[in-house]
């Protein structure tokens with residue numbers, strides 16, 4: 141767990157935002173700390189001015205994720221999330237996109253790491269992991285990852301050890317988020333991140 145809990149929106153401080161969104165150091169909602177589905181719960185005035193509805197993207201979400209294209213329009217009632225079909229390919233990253241992309245990079249790099257890594261390669265990998273734990277743009281994620289590395293230093297000796305170590309660190313995040321643990325058996329890791337499933 142984080143040593144310092146991230147600041148979050150509450151009904152009192154941010155009446156127009158869903159409670160529980162993580163705030164960044166600038167006091168604004170942190171895009172890379174929340175998923176776009178979290179933003180999409182933002183309540184906005186309906187077009188006919190009657191009260192509020194769950195904003196499925198149009199004003200609040202499309203605005204927050206500026207750059208969104210191809211928003212289907214024309215619906216008379218508040219569209220469902222699926223109905224909006226917002227193309228988010230060129231939007232700023234949210235927590236999910238950044239997380240999946242970063243894990244993909246890390247697990248894939250581990251899958252191609254030398255079977256037995258020379259000293260210089262181990263130093264490079266250590267520098268990468270330490271830098272990531274300092275620079276990862278989701279602040280609370282970076283804080284926890286730093287603490288993880290401090291408590292369980294990476295096994296940099298070779299491919300198998302590094303892949304297992306990363307798998308365990310990823311599982312710690314999975315557990316924190318209430319997701320299933322991944323099977324860190326070597327064959328399973330290789331199938332997921334290098335060779336693909338056996339035919």
Ligand code: FAD
Pocket residue numbers: 173235236237238239240241242243247276280281282284285306307308309310311313314316317321322332
């Ligand atoms: P992801 O968890 O991103 O996983 C992508 C794919 O990796 C999965 O589909 C699966 O095939 C595979 N996989 C899953 N688990 C493992 C494993 N243990 N080993 C190998 N492969 C696996 N989000 C937060 O909300 N809070 C945090 O504190 C936080 N900390 C993070 C720290 C780091 C260093 C990183 C890189 C990300 C962090 N994230 C955090 C983001 C979070 O881990 C997820 O990436 C994000 O929630 C999207 O999850 P997902 O379900 O799409 O799949």
